[in-house]
Amino acid sequence: MNTARILSIAAVAAFASIGAQAGELNGNLYGTDFEAHAQSVRNRADVRAEGQQALPNFAKGPVADYAARATSTLERTAVRSNAVIAARAHQIATGERS
Known part of the structure; x- marks a missing residue:
């Protein structure tokens, strides 16, 4: 029984090492070198300028703009009691459902 168990463990280890070496020989283990083959067509200054131009839009999105413009007709105590x-x-989702 022990011999069979040792041989099965050795076989699994051998197959695992062969699979790992095959991935390394290809140089592409599950697509991890995808970024290495990407070629940029834009220069760094253009990308940075576009990022700086878009930065103010990330600070406040459409949800934040809508919340800033919304006016409430209820007082704080009424909202808390409704909650x-x-x-x-x-009626309020909690945990994994929220």
């Missing part, structure tokens, strides 16, 4: 009622009625 407590909704939480007790299990």
